[in-house]
Amino acid sequence: MYDNMQIALDVSAVTKQFVKAKGLRWPWKRKNDDGRKPVVAIDNVSFTVRRGEVFGILGPNGSGKSTLVRCIATLLLPDQGEIVVFGHNVMQEEMAVKRLINRVSVEASFFKKLTPMENLLYGARLYGMEAQDSRKQILAILDRLGLKKEDVYRPMEEMSRGMQQKVAIARAFLTQPILLLLDEPTTGLDPRSKREVQAFVEELRDRHDATILLTTHDMQEADSLCNRVAILDEGRIVALDTPAGLKAQVGRSNGHEVTLEDVFMELTGKQLHREEEAA
Template sequence: MIEVDEIAKSFTVRRRSGRLRRSRVHVAAVDGISFTVAAGEFVGYLGPNGAGKSTTIKMLTGILTPSSGRVRVAGLDPSRQRTALARRLGVVFGQRTTLWWDLPLRDSLTLIRHLYRVERSVHRARLAELTELLELGPFLDTPVRQLSLGQRMRGDLAAALVHDPELLVLDEPTIGLDVVSKATVRAFLTRLNTERGTTILLTTHDLGDIERLCRRVMIIDHGRLAYDGSLDALRATVDADRILIVDLARPAPPIEVEGASVVRTDGPRQWLAIPSAVNAAAVVAAVAGRHEVEDISLREPGIEDLITRLYRGGVPAGH
C-alpha cells in the first residue's frame, strides 16, 4: 500500500546572521527514510515535534514533493497523481476540519459525496453504516460549529470515509478528546481495520492510542527512521527497567536485594527498579522470602518509557 525509498525533504529558511544581514540555511526535515506498509496494516508513526512526521505525511498525500527519493501510495505517485490518489485515500488532521462550519453535519457529508462522485445509493448505505458505528445519529442535523470536539472528530472520520478509501491517514485524531470520545474513536478504528481491512497510518502524541491500536510502530527522530517493528520487539530491544511495587506489612528501610534497587518509598510501599537483564521472578522470590509482604506487583515499562530511552540512544546499532 505504501512504498517509500530513501525519501528526503529539505527546506531553505532565512536566519539572521547579523544586525542587518540574513543568510539562507538548508534544513533537512526528512533525511533518507525507507519503509513499506502492506495492505491491511495498522501502523503507528511516532516522533517528537520537529522530527519529520508531518512532512512525511504531506509527501505521502501529495501535498509536498520529495526533494529526492521515491514514493508510491496505492501504486500511485502522490505528487503527480493527487486526484487519482484522493479517491483511494482518506485523511484526518485532528486540529483541522474538512467539514463546512455553518452547515449541518449531514449536509457536509452530502457535499463530500459530490466531490468524490459517490453514487446516491452507495452513499446512503455508507452513511447509514458510519452513523451506526460512529454514533452520529443524535447530531447529524446539527451545524458543525455547534458540535463538541469529540462529535466533530467523529464527523471528520465519517467525511474521510464517505468514498470507502483503501488507506486512512490520521494525524492526531484523538487530540483534546475526553475519555469517552477517545474510546469511541479507538473502537471504530479497530473495527475498520479488522473487519474492512482498511490500511491505517496513525501519527499521535497519545501513546495510549499506539498501545491499544497498533501492531507495528515506526519511530522517527531528526528526520531519520530510528525504529521499525512491533511494540514487543521494542520492549525487548530497549534496555528499560521494570518496576516492582511492594506493599510491606509496615514501613521499613529501603529493601536491599540483589539485582534491584529502590527508587522510591512511601510509608510501607516501595518501588524497586529491575533491569531488563535481571530475572524478575528471582527478585520477587527474594523480597517475599526476607520481608512480610502484603501485596506485590510488577509493572512493565510503558511505551513512553521505551521511546524516551530510544531517543537517548538506548537501542543498539543495527535495530
C-alpha cells in the same frame, strides 16, 4: 505467505526540507545571509506498509510526522526519494494516488454553516455516491463514532473540536479509501471519544479491507492499534518494529513492565508529553 502479500505503501529514502524565516536580524549582518535557514523535516526515511496493516508513527512535536503524511497524500513534494501507493508513484501519478487515499488531520476543513450531514453528503457526491444510499451510511457511521443524532443536523460551527474530528473521520471513511492516513486522530479528544475513535479504527482494521497509517503521541494507542510502529525523531526513523518487538529492545527491567514510553525515552532521550505536562 510473503509472496502474495501486497505492499500498500512504499516510502523510500524520502527527504523533505523547509526553509524557515529566522526572525529578527541585525541589518549590518544581512549582507551574506538572507535570514532563512533550512530545516530538514524528513531525513532519508524508508519503510513499507503491507495491505491491511495499521502502521503507527510516533514522535515528539516537530519530528516530521505531519510532513511525512502530507508527502504521502501528494500535498507536498519530497525533495528526494520515492513514495509508491499500491503501485502508483505519488509524484508521477498524483490523481491515481488521490483516488486511493484519504487523509484526516487536525486542520480538517468544512462548510461551517452546514451540518455534518450536509458536509458529508457533499463529500459523498464528490465521490459519485448516490444521495439516498449515502444518507443511511452517513447516519450509521456518525452513530458508530458516537456523534449524537441531534448533532448530525446542527451547523458545524457549533461543534466542539472533538465532534468535528469525528465528522472528519466519517467523511474520510465514506469514500472508502484503500489507504487511510490519520494524522493524530485522537489528539484532543476526551477519554470516551478517544475510545470511540480507537474502536472505529479497530473495526476498520478487522472488518474492512483498509490499510491505515496513523500518527499519534499516545503510546497506549500505538501499542493497542498498530501492527507496527515507527519512532520518528528529528525527521529520522530511530526504531521500527511491532510494539512487542520495540519493547523487547529495551531489556532493562526496573521493576515494572517495559512500555512503549520507555522505548521512546531510551531512543530519543525525550518525553512525548512535554507540551501537555506544561499546560
